[in-house]
Amino acid sequence: MTLLTPFFGVITALIVVPLLLLLYMLKLRRERRDISSTLLWTSRTQDLRANSLLQRLRLSPLFLLQFLLLLMLAAALMGPILKEWSRPSGRVVFFIDQSASMQTRDAPDARTRLEEAKRLAIAQVELWQGGGLFAASPPEVMVIAFAQEPSVRIPYSTNLARIREAINAIEATDQLTLLAPAMSLARAFSVAQSSPQEAEASSQVNQANNFAPTMQLLSDGNISDIAELVLRNGEVISWTRCGDPNTINQGISAAGAERRNDDPSLVGAFMTLRNDAQTGAKREVQVRNNGTLIASASEPITIPPATGKGDTRVSGAQKLSFAPFTLVNSGVLSMNLLPEDAFATDDHAVIAIQEQQTLRILLAGNDPALESLLNSLSFATVQQISSSDFTKRISSDATWTESFDVVVCVDCELQSLTAGRWLIFGKPPAISNLNAYGQQTRQAIRAWKSDHKTMAQSQFSDLVVDRSAAIAPTSDWLALLEGSKGPLIVSGRDNNATVIYVAFLPLDSNWPFQRSFVNFTAQAVEFLGALGSAVTSESLEPGAMLRTRIARGSSNVSIQTPSGDRIAQTPTDGEIVFGPMRNVGVYKVESVDPLGKKKTRMVAVNLTNLAECNVAAANQLNIPAGDLQSTVIGLTALSIWPLLVSAALCLLIVEWFLYHRYGGST
Structure with a gap:
C-alpha cells in the first residue's frame, strides 16, 4: 500500500484527536438548581468540589465511535492506494514501441499491442495525477515513440490533457524496432531541460547520475538491439510487455515479379510463405493485378512447420510460382494470404510493375x-x-x-x-x-x-x-x-x-x-538502371530510403504515400531522395518532364524482415545489466480513501443513533 499524502493525514490526526480528548475531559458549566438532598448526586458534587479545570476521562461508546471516526477521516486524507508500482518522483520517460510487430491484435478486447500500450500509459499518468487537492506533485512525463527512428511526442510536462493527447496521437509504423536511438534522445532531452547546475554536474561526470529519469518501456520485447542496451549510473528502466508470448504467425517472406526477356508483355510472379508455428498451417493464396483477381490456389496451401528451438529455430517455408500473365502497361500486383491472422501486415505484399521500356x-x-x-x-x-x-x-x-x-x-x-x-x-x-x-x-x-x-x-x-x-x-x-x-x-x-x-x-x-x-x-x-520496369520489379523494406532519378528540369515533383498523402519534392541534380519510409504499400513518384509529359514511377515497400515478423512477445529482455522481467502498470491500483470515508459515514450514523437513543447521557 502507498500513501500519496501521508503528512497531511498525520497533521490532521495530531490536531483533531487531542481536541476530542480535551472536549471529553473539560468540566462542563452546569446550570444551578435547588434540590432537597445531594445524597443521590455524590459523584457530581465531588466534581464540583474539585479544583481542577479537567476531569477524569470516562470511556464511553460515543467517545470510541467519535475517536474511530476521526482516525478514519485522517487516514483517508493520507490518500492510501494499493499499488505494485508506486508513484515515482522527479521525471519519467515513456518509451512506446510503434514498430510493425506492435500492430499484432492479441491484446484484450481485440486491441492491437500499440493500442494497449497507449491505454496503459494513459492509465498510469492519470493515476499519478489522481491524488486529489492535497496530493504530492506528480512526476514530469516525457513521451517518446520509437521504431527504427525515435520522436519526442511531448517533452517533460505535468499537463494531463497534453500528455493524453500526445500518447493518443502515436501511429503505427511498419519499421523495425531499435531502442538505442530512443535512449540517446531521452538522455539528450534530460540534460537539455535540466537546470544549468544540473546540466553542468551531469556533463562533468558524463553520466545521468542523480538527474536520470525513471524510464518505462512499453513494448512486446521484439527489439533488435536490446542486447546492446547499456544503462548509465542512476538510470532505472521498467518494462511492460504488450502482447502474448504464445502468438504465432504465418506470412509472406518474399515476393517478386519478372518480365520475360523473350516477351516483355508477359509477367511471371513468385512468392515464399513462412510459418513460425511448431505445426503445419494451411492458408489460401490470392494474386490480384490492379484489384482484379488473376490467380488463386484451388485449395489451401500447406506451409511446413518451423524446426529447431531457440537460436537454431528455422521457420517453415513454402515457395510458389504462378503462370505468366499479360501486362503491357504498369500495374500493381498484390499477393494475399487469407484469412488474415493476428499480424496482418505480412499477410499482404505488393509489387510495382512499371511500363515496358528500354x-x-x-x-x-x-x-x-x-x-x-x-x-x-x-x-x-x-x-x-x-x-x-x-x-x-x-x-x-x-x-x-x-x-x-x-x-x-x-x-x-x-x-x-x-x-x-x-x-x-x-x-x-x-x-x-x-x-x-x-x-x-x-x-x-x-x-x-x-x-x-x-x-x-x-x-x-x-x-x-x-x-x-x-x-x-x-x-x-x-x-x-x-x-x-x-x-x-x-x-x-x-x-x-x-x-x-x-x-x-x-x-x-x-x-x-x-x-x-x-x-x-x-x-x-x-x-x-533500376530496371524494375524492363525485367523485374524491386521491393524495398520499411525504413529504407527511396532514391530515384527524374529528368532535369522536371516540375510538379511529388511522392504519394500509401495513405494517399502527397509530399512535394525538390530534386537535386536530377535525383530524389525520400524517407525513411514508414509504412508498407506502393509509393508513387510523380512529375512533369520538360516536354510537359506526366511521368509516374511506382515503388513497392514490403515487410519481410524475419525478426520483426516473429511476433511472439518476449518472456524477458536480456540486457547486459541482467534479465529484465515484465511488470504490470495501470491495472493493480486501488484507492482506499473512498472506503475509509464510507466507513466513517457509517460510524457517524451509529454515533447519531446512540446519542439520541440514550438522550446524550452516554
Missing part, C-alpha cells in the same frame, strides 16, 4: 567483348563513343551523360562524375573514396558477395586477373569481389553518382571466356 546505355571506350555483350541485351539500346571523344564531350557539357540510364566506361580518364549511374572498367575515376595508389600484378579470387544482385548465379573461383588498379576504398563502399591482393569490384556512391567500379579491364583477365562475365555485366546494367 534502357539507354552509353558505352565509352573500346572493348569488343563488352560491346558484343551489351548489344545482345534485349532490354537495352547502346550508343558507343571512343574514350577521347567522350572526354571532349563531357568537357563541353558535363550533364550530357545524365540523358542515359547507364554509362559504361572502359579505361577512360574521369576527373569527376556527374549525377547518374556508372559502370567503370580499368582506370579508376578521381574519387577520393577509392584511394587508388598504383597497380597490382597477377592475382586470383579470394571471395565474392554472392547475395548481391550483381553477383547472383555466378562463380568467380576460376577468374585470374593479370593486372589491376590498386585501391583501398573507404568503409562506406561495398567490396563485391575480393582478390588475393585487394578489392577488384566495389560499389558505392559519390555525391549523386551511383558507381560500380571494376579495377581491371576484361581483356587483362580470362573473364570474357567465363559465364560470370555475362551474368555480372547484364545484372550490373539492370541494377544500375
Whole structure:
C-alpha cells in the first residue's frame, strides 16, 4: 500500500484527536438548581468540589465511535492506494514501441499491442495525477515513440490533457524496432531541460547520475538491439510487455515479379510463405493485378512447420510460382494470404510493375567483348563513343551523360562524375573514396558477395586477373569481389553518382571466356538502371530510403504515400531522395518532364524482415545489466480513501443513533 499524502493525514490526526480528548475531559458549566438532598448526586458534587479545570476521562461508546471516526477521516486524507508500482518522483520517460510487430491484435478486447500500450500509459499518468487537492506533485512525463527512428511526442510536462493527447496521437509504423536511438534522445532531452547546475554536474561526470529519469518501456520485447542496451549510473528502466508470448504467425517472406526477356508483355510472379508455428498451417493464396483477381490456389496451401528451438529455430517455408500473365502497361500486383491472422501486415505484399521500356546505355571506350555483350541485351539500346571523344564531350557539357540510364566506361580518364549511374572498367575515376595508389600484378579470387544482385548465379573461383588498379576504398563502399591482393569490384556512391567500379579491364583477365562475365555485366546494367520496369520489379523494406532519378528540369515533383498523402519534392541534380519510409504499400513518384509529359514511377515497400515478423512477445529482455522481467502498470491500483470515508459515514450514523437513543447521557 502507498500513501500519496501521508503528512497531511498525520497533521490532521495530531490536531483533531487531542481536541476530542480535551472536549471529553473539560468540566462542563452546569446550570444551578435547588434540590432537597445531594445524597443521590455524590459523584457530581465531588466534581464540583474539585479544583481542577479537567476531569477524569470516562470511556464511553460515543467517545470510541467519535475517536474511530476521526482516525478514519485522517487516514483517508493520507490518500492510501494499493499499488505494485508506486508513484515515482522527479521525471519519467515513456518509451512506446510503434514498430510493425506492435500492430499484432492479441491484446484484450481485440486491441492491437500499440493500442494497449497507449491505454496503459494513459492509465498510469492519470493515476499519478489522481491524488486529489492535497496530493504530492506528480512526476514530469516525457513521451517518446520509437521504431527504427525515435520522436519526442511531448517533452517533460505535468499537463494531463497534453500528455493524453500526445500518447493518443502515436501511429503505427511498419519499421523495425531499435531502442538505442530512443535512449540517446531521452538522455539528450534530460540534460537539455535540466537546470544549468544540473546540466553542468551531469556533463562533468558524463553520466545521468542523480538527474536520470525513471524510464518505462512499453513494448512486446521484439527489439533488435536490446542486447546492446547499456544503462548509465542512476538510470532505472521498467518494462511492460504488450502482447502474448504464445502468438504465432504465418506470412509472406518474399515476393517478386519478372518480365520475360523473350516477351516483355508477359509477367511471371513468385512468392515464399513462412510459418513460425511448431505445426503445419494451411492458408489460401490470392494474386490480384490492379484489384482484379488473376490467380488463386484451388485449395489451401500447406506451409511446413518451423524446426529447431531457440537460436537454431528455422521457420517453415513454402515457395510458389504462378503462370505468366499479360501486362503491357504498369500495374500493381498484390499477393494475399487469407484469412488474415493476428499480424496482418505480412499477410499482404505488393509489387510495382512499371511500363515496358528500354534502357539507354552509353558505352565509352573500346572493348569488343563488352560491346558484343551489351548489344545482345534485349532490354537495352547502346550508343558507343571512343574514350577521347567522350572526354571532349563531357568537357563541353558535363550533364550530357545524365540523358542515359547507364554509362559504361572502359579505361577512360574521369576527373569527376556527374549525377547518374556508372559502370567503370580499368582506370579508376578521381574519387577520393577509392584511394587508388598504383597497380597490382597477377592475382586470383579470394571471395565474392554472392547475395548481391550483381553477383547472383555466378562463380568467380576460376577468374585470374593479370593486372589491376590498386585501391583501398573507404568503409562506406561495398567490396563485391575480393582478390588475393585487394578489392577488384566495389560499389558505392559519390555525391549523386551511383558507381560500380571494376579495377581491371576484361581483356587483362580470362573473364570474357567465363559465364560470370555475362551474368555480372547484364545484372550490373539492370541494377544500375533500376530496371524494375524492363525485367523485374524491386521491393524495398520499411525504413529504407527511396532514391530515384527524374529528368532535369522536371516540375510538379511529388511522392504519394500509401495513405494517399502527397509530399512535394525538390530534386537535386536530377535525383530524389525520400524517407525513411514508414509504412508498407506502393509509393508513387510523380512529375512533369520538360516536354510537359506526366511521368509516374511506382515503388513497392514490403515487410519481410524475419525478426520483426516473429511476433511472439518476449518472456524477458536480456540486457547486459541482467534479465529484465515484465511488470504490470495501470491495472493493480486501488484507492482506499473512498472506503475509509464510507466507513466513517457509517460510524457517524451509529454515533447519531446512540446519542439520541440514550438522550446524550452516554
